[in-house]
Amino acid sequence: MKSVLGLFKRSGRGPAPGEGTDSLMFSTAFMEQGLDAGMLVPWDARAVEVGARRIPASQGGRLLRGLWSKDKFMSRLSPEAMERMERFFEYAVVPADRDIVRQDEYSNWMVVLLSGSVAVDRVQPWGEHVRLAEARPGDMLGEMSLLDSGSRFSHCITLTECEVAVMDPRALDEMMANDPALAASLVGLLARKLSLRLRAVSARVTDNAR
Template structure:
């Protein structure tokens, strides 16, 4: 966490408390040379897939319950999760909708609160490989939010799903208003992402063999 806060201080020459207009995440894609026209924000994707707003009272309770049982996210106490909820957008999504598409740029991540989402990757030789079918509590899309890279895989709803979405603008707002909370979230996301990448790498390696 200190490393993350140190990075922010080095970037802005001040701590997040002193930088209410922080744009650490919202400017990251520009820094990578990504054209704005190629960037898919959550608001555009939500409209495209027919997502409907979910009351924060329901979405927040689901998020708290799921993260309290998660190996990594349970390090955030109830107060921390409650403070974090105001930065999320909660939505319900019908089946057979692409929440995330492989190869695009997207500045948001989602937490699956209810339902099932398929994670598929189209291999360079044309084969469609299913990497996973997610369970409530799983986080999707955080890699692109953290490193400003293209989406590694597609994430498609298999059932009616309820989601919590966090975009780059909200991450910057969290950095400015509650920097310790934001640093904790980023550190935990990095740990979960590392674990998932190890599993996916093993899966791809086994498939090629």
Template sequence: MKGILGLIRQATPASAVGDSPADTFFFSTAFADQGIDASSMVPWEARANEVGARRLTAGRGIKLLEELWSGDNFMARLGPDGLQRLEKFFDFASLPANRDVIRQDEHGNFMLVLLSGSIAVDREQPWGDRLHLTEARPGDILGEMSLLDSGLRFSVCTSLTDCEIAVLGAQALDEMMQADPALAACLIALLARKLSRRMRAVSARLSEKQS
């Protein structure tokens, strides 16, 4: 944790230290730093408009997030105070059923937490079929892999019912790193652990399907 916190504390804007104009450590600039055209980026604001998402009050959103993450072995380590401090960095929204909130092989700079409802996570195959990987439950996190490594989305995530979600974008994560580095370090470490566990499970399932 000390190592992650140290990196975050070093991630000051380039203008403050007189270095290059773009600091590649920051999540909001990482896509451009890797040569990804901004026109190919799908930010949450664009996807929200496309799928007809509606704003959810922060009060309800953070209450649901606290209830769900307080029972999660990983995210509960943020503690009640940390969960409350997350409110200023998250957007909260309601999402209709049958909407692709995340699409495979696109560049997206946001992750989401499912607060209520159900979302299917599928992998589109080259021959056109969809391999069903899992069904996300309230409290589950989706899209964090692309947010953390600026890579392409691994799967398509489709709402099966009306859903409520919490959304964290790259810009908001950068703001958290500057305004509350201890909270950001904890969140990133916990996301990495959850992501590693999930990818191991997905890899095992894909191996079973191919055998």
């Protein structure tokens, strides 16, 4: 199992936390939640569980650049900044009908969907199953948990074979240590996207309450 997990370990992306990386802000966020590290589900383990196959960074990075260049927010990154950011992601293909994210679990990585489609569902407290959305290429999943290591709000399952780019907190901390301007840009853009999403959800809740 350990050797298989090693296939998804980061290679050529600089030192691991504690080995020359100055920031551990995101890697240790789970402790602020009062969680034991054993409660977290890392991407390495989920990748093996769902049968993900790693794809070359050149292939994944090209897809990521193409999608983000058309995104209202992420396109604010310069082409050179996007190229620098590519190395902080891992890229993989996930088969259809696989749980990428499970509701209420604790994990701390985000996924950018590069191809295919993903169902975003939620089981309400009273037992109702709700389809919240169907993610398409360019959509992000789980960025809130990347930032705070909180529990997942929804359940994400691949409807087709999907290519994905994954960023975990170690990579984000590495970016903060080695390319802080790039990290600040990414966190700022993620915060803006999350803010607008929360405002849209609040507006729907308000309308439904009338």
